[in-house]
Amino acid sequence: MEWWISFLFCFTAMEWVAWFLHKYVMHGFLWSLHEDHHVPPKDRKIQKNDSFALFFAVPSFFAILFGTIYQIDYLQGAGYGVTAYGLVYFIIHEVVIHRRWKFFNMSGPYIEAIRLAHHHHHQVQGKYGSFNFGMLLPPFVYFRLPPDELKRMQRDRIH
Template identity: 45%
Template sequence: MLVNVALVIGTFLFMEGVAWFTHKYVMHGFLWSWHRDHHNHHKGFFEMNDLFAVVFSLTAISLIITGVEIPELRFLAWIGAGVTLYGFFYFLFHDIIVHRRVKVKLDTSGRYMQRIMRAHYIHHKVHTKEGAEAFGFLYAPKKYDRSVKQSVADSKSSAV
């Protein structure tokens, strides 16, 4: 039981590295054609970029089915559950909170949420394949924290 929980949590944590690598080298690399519309304004709810969610979902489903059907590979079901859990949080943070693709009122005033959102907005300042930074989805380094002085200055300038 503890091993299964560790597999789910470990996979969830590992997925942030997989997502960072995929975002930097695949989405901003050879599959930029799928990711490009995510960096530009477009009409409609769906994006080509959503194909990445389909690929990760099919991977998770395959892992879960294999783990359930083949007793010797049962651990794969727990790894698939970790991938699914990461996908859920990715959807919540990235699509609902940051990009507001689903209109839900959520409190994003916390330091962690502000850091994640700021890093993602900085990532989206670049509308091309090259030159972007901040490729993580659920983790952003402290350099994306806004200093208290900066927050006060920003609020004063936006009030004018």
């Protein structure tokens, strides 16, 4: 039971951790690593921004490792929760939204809301002035837009 509680708590908490880090770290003092995500280089598929995945992968790995070795269920669950969030983030961000990896396509009202919120985030290419810093929980306004307005906004997106 501890494992599942820890897993679900960490998976859920990662949305707010990711929002905070995106807003205050990636668009703050580590903008130099995040900038090439807003202005992607044409000559390479890998971005400096991809290094942020290591920031979460390393502690997740050690939480799983030590949780397993020392049979600490909540630590192992936490590591798997952060890892699961990272996998979902990768699928939504890299496969569904930016199409950097074209494994499959997804659609539907929730996916379109996420996609549009993220594209609006990318309309600002500089360090300041962006909004919609989360990933899996887009602002509710994207669910309440009339279909015609949603289509217009999707058509006019920059990225």
